[in-house]
Amino acid sequence: DIVMTQSPDSLAVSLGERATINCKSSQSLLFTSNNKNYLAWYQQKPGQSTKLLISWASTRESGVPDRFSGSGSGTDFTLTISSLQAEDVAVYYCQQYFTMPYTFGQGAKLEI
Amino acid sequence: QVQLQESGPGLVEPSETLSLTCTVSGGSMSNHYWNWIRQPPGRGLEWIAYVYYNGNTNYNPTLKSRLTISVDTSKNQFSLTLRSVTAADTAVYLCARDDFGWGLFDSWGPGTLITVSS
Numbered sequence: 001d002i003v004m005t006q007s008p009d010s011l012a013v014s015l016g017e018r019a020t021i022n023c024k025s026s027q028s029l030l031f032t033s034n035n036k037n038y039l040a041w042y043q044q045k046p047g048q049s050t051k052l053l054i055s056w057a058s059t060r061e062s063g064v065p066d067r068f069s070g071s072g073s074g075t076d077f078t079l080t081i082s083s084l085q086a087e088d089v090a091v092y093y094c095q096q097y098f099t100m101p102y103t104f105g106q107g108a109k110l111e112i
Numbered sequence: 113q114v115q116l117q118e119s120g121p122g123l124v125e126p127s128e129t130l131s132l133t134c135t136v137s138g139g140s141m142s143n144h145y146w147n148w149i150r151q152p153p154g155r156g157l158e159w160i161a162y163v164y165y166n167g168n169t170n171y172n173p174t175l176k177s178r179l180t181i182s183v184d185t186s187k188n189q190f191s192l193t194l195r196s197v198t199a200a201d202t203a204v205y206l207c208a209r210d211d212f213g214w215g216l217f218d219s220w221g222p223g224t225l226i227t228v229s230s
Contacts, residue, residue: 040216049221055216093156095215095217102159104156104157
């Protein structure tokens with residue numbers, strides 16, 4: 001199985017500041033025939049359903065604020081929140097869908 | 113917008129069988145992949161299995177020997193059966209839709225906590 005490792009496990013960021021979460025996979029998630037990275041980011045808030053934020057490493061889903069961005073390729077990826085808002089407090093997960101079984105990172109808890 | 117809602121027993125005794133159902137509303141089950149994912153307390157997410165609307169399935173090898181997943185499109189439901197449960201199966205169980213079969217989960221239920229204990 002592909003192992004996904006996130007860092008840090010938790011972080012505290014001031015309102016309006018930048019938050020950065022890293023995700024490393026145990027093997028490349030880049031499919032060379034289409035040049036796509038099979039990496040997604042999810043947001044999980046207490047009492048709410050989990051939300052898909054970013055697919056293909058850097059494609060924001062419809063309705064996701066543009067302060068959220070994804071970057072990286074191969075084995076190293078980053079989720080960046082450019083200006084933290086109070087409603088961004090959540091746990092964030094990366095997930096690979098390059099091969100089955102699909103696997104997730106352990107999660108990164110973002111606090112203010 | 114499609115909505116998913118899990119339902120289950122809450123508490124299951126060790127060695128017994130866990131049965132869960134996910135009810136889909138606000139959209140068709142056709143042409144989509146329907147998944148189960150679980151989250152042990154304080155831990156990350158683990159993909160369990162999917163069932164396509166036509167009944168085709170795929171399981172996580174770590175659980176495959178104990179699992180059955182099925183779909184009933186007439187009821188807009190899909191279900192999971194996990195046999196011979198242990199305390200390690202205690203988790204929040206979530207159902208999710210994969211729209212195109214990529215492995216991207218674009219709609220999720222809120223989850224249901226299943227505790228395995230006597």
